[in-house]
Amino acid sequence: MKEWMDAIVKPxxxxxxxxxxxxxxxxxxxxxxxxxxxTAICGTDVHIYNWDPWAAEHITHPPMTIGHEYVGExxxxxxxxxxxxxxxxxxGEGHITCHRCRNCHTGNIQWCKNTNSVGVDRDGAFAEYxxxxxxxxxxxxxxxxxxxxxxxxxxxxxxxxxxxxxxxxEDVLITGAGPIxxxxxxxxxxxxxxxxxxxxxxxxxxxxxxxxxxxxAVNTGREDLKEVMAKAGLTEGFDxxxxxSGNAAAFRQMCSVMRNGGKxxxxxxxxxxxxxxxxxxxxxxxxxxxxxxxxxDNWHQMSYMVQGGLDLHPVITHRFHYTxxxxxxxxxxxxxxxxxxxxxxx
Ligand SMILES: [Zn+2]
Numbered sequence: 054m055k056e057w058m059d060a061i062v063k064p065x066x067x068x069x070x071x072x073x074x075x076x077x078x079x080x081x082x083x084x085x086x087x088x089x090x091x092t093a094i095c096g097t098d099v100h101i102y103n104w105d106p107w108a109a110e111h112i113t114h115p116p117m118t119i120g121h122e123y124v125g126e127x128x129x130x131x132x133x134x135x136x137x138x139x140x141x142x143x144x145g146e147g148h149i150t151c152h153r154c155r156n157c158h159t160g161n162i163q164w165c166k167n168t169n170s171v172g173v174d175r176d177g178a179f180a181e182y183x184x185x186x187x188x189x190x191x192x193x194x195x196x197x198x199x200x201x202x203x204x205x206x207x208x209x210x211x212x213x214x215x216x217x218x219x220x221x222x223e224d225v226l227i228t229g230a231g232p233i234x235x236x237x238x239x240x241x242x243x244x245x246x247x248x249x250x251x252x253x254x255x256x257x258x259x260x261x262x263x264x265x266x267x268x269x270a271v272n273t274g275r276e277d278l279k280e281v282m283a284k285a286g287l288t289e290g291f292d293x294x295x296x297x298s299g300n301a302a303a304f305r306q307m308c309s310v311m312r313n314g315g316k317x318x319x320x321x322x323x324x325x326x327x328x329x330x331x332x333x334x335x336x337x338x339x340x341x342x343x344x345x346x347x348x349x350d351n352w353h354q355m356s357y358m359v360q361g362g363l364d365l366h367p368v369i370t371h372r373f374h375y376t377x378x379x380x381x382x383x384x385x386x387x388x389x390x391x392x393x394x395x396x397x398x399x
Contacts, residue, residue: 054129060118060180061378068104072376075118078176078184080131086184087143089397092375093122093204096231097173099385107322111173120179121147121172124193124202125397134187144205145178146189147171148346163213163346179375181397191352194360200372201365204232204392208355208365209347210320211236216354217342218293218316221245226291228307229298229321230258230270232392235368237295238267243363246293248285252278252303257389264367273303278310291315299323308333320344368392374399 060075080086101108101119127141137143150157150165157165171177171185193202201208215225215237225241227234230253241249242265250269251262259270269281282290290312296304299321307317308330317339333339359365368391371384375395384390 058181059375060176061120061375062118063101063112063115065115066104066109066112068102070102070119070378070382072378075176075180077182080129080134080184082132083134083187084131084184085127085134085137085143085187085190086129086131086182087123087125087145087178087190088128088182089123089125089178089180091124091199091203092120092179092395092397093207094120094381094385094393094395095122095204095207096385097121098179099382101173102382103386118176118178118180118183119172120177121170122204122206123178123183124199124205125183127190128182130187137187137190137192142193142195142199144191144193144202144352145171145183145185146191146347146349146352147206149175149186149189152188160349163348168346179378179395194356197356197359198366200369200394201359203394204365204368205352205355206347207233207392208236209351210344211240212351212355212358213347214295214297214318214320214344215240216244216351217318217344220293222247223292224248224285224287224290225250225293225295226307226310227251227267227295227297228303229253229296229300230255230262231297232368233320234258234295234297235262235265235267235391236365237297238262239265239363239365239367240358241293241295242266242268243358243361248287250278250281250285250291252306253298255388258391261367261370261391265365273306278306282310289313294318295320297321301327301329305330308337308339311337311339313337314339316340316342318342318344369394372396
């Protein structure tokens with residue numbers, strides 16, 4: 054085992070990232086060292102790259118390695134690790150949880166009050182190796198394409214948001230055609246929704262959603278959503294809403310086109326304080342569910358959906374070697390991208 058490795062590091066408070074040599078982590082008791090094969094860039098990583106107010110608040114101790122979407126193989130195991138083998142293909146749940154709080158005790162690790170995030174609160178996976186507790190290791194079947202598994206973390210957010218509600222035969226509105234919204238549109242079609250309509254202002258990303266099989270991809274900057282609904286045969290409004298834009302105007306529009314009794318899950322983080330249409334929410338009897346992270350069970354559902362035929366390749370737009378990470382972040386920042394995958398195998 055070598056002692057030093059390449060890693061993509063936030064060197065200090067401020068914009069930018071740096072490829073530098075850092076020590077290979079040594080797995081302690083109950084920990085697993087994973088040799089990285091592929092990683093994917095998340096919106097969170099872009100916030101950290103750009104050093105916006107969110108990053109300045111959350112990245113409290115640079116220098117640190119970032120990144121949390123990855124697939125690789127087990128390279129070493131600490132004392133007491135059982136049931137895993139060296140060379141086994143794995144990914145990892147990025148929220149390191151306490152196993153002690155009430156939510157952890159009921160299996161709702163996504164609501165742990167003491168959560169610690171890989172690539173935000175502790176060293177991440179944009180490196181040749183990452184070290185995580187055994188409890189966070191997710192075995193990945195060899196039949197799955199690593200380019201897709203690289204972004205299972207984001208796929209997990211989409212799965213958690215979409216599968217919160219019954220989708221069979223339902224009409225679904227997704228606001229926000231970022232990579233997670235695009236993935237969610239594929240999940241909704243796979244899960245049996247009748248009509249899936251996605252809205253955004255970015256034509257490039259709306260086109261990716263069309264490739265994913267969405268029924269209507271609507272640019273609300275120039276198209277009337279209600280006209281599209283009429284064309285799609287919606288008479289009472291949407292049954293299910295997935296808010297993935299973090300944009301208050303999009304959320305208000307969603308509330309205005311939901312049917313009475315509709316269900317909304319909220320994933321998109323935006324400004325912390327926004328005006329919401331209270332009368333729509335109350336008088337229509339809407340249910341709102343905040344979504345954070347993913348359930349451990351979502352990891353199983355993801356593998357099985359892909360094996361069952363859900364093809365996520367349309368969302369992958371760029372592949373680079375990790376030494377070209379700057380090109381990957383430029384693609385993400387341009388808005389002309391879906392998922393960007395970085396290769397660490399060569
Ligand atoms: Zn906990």
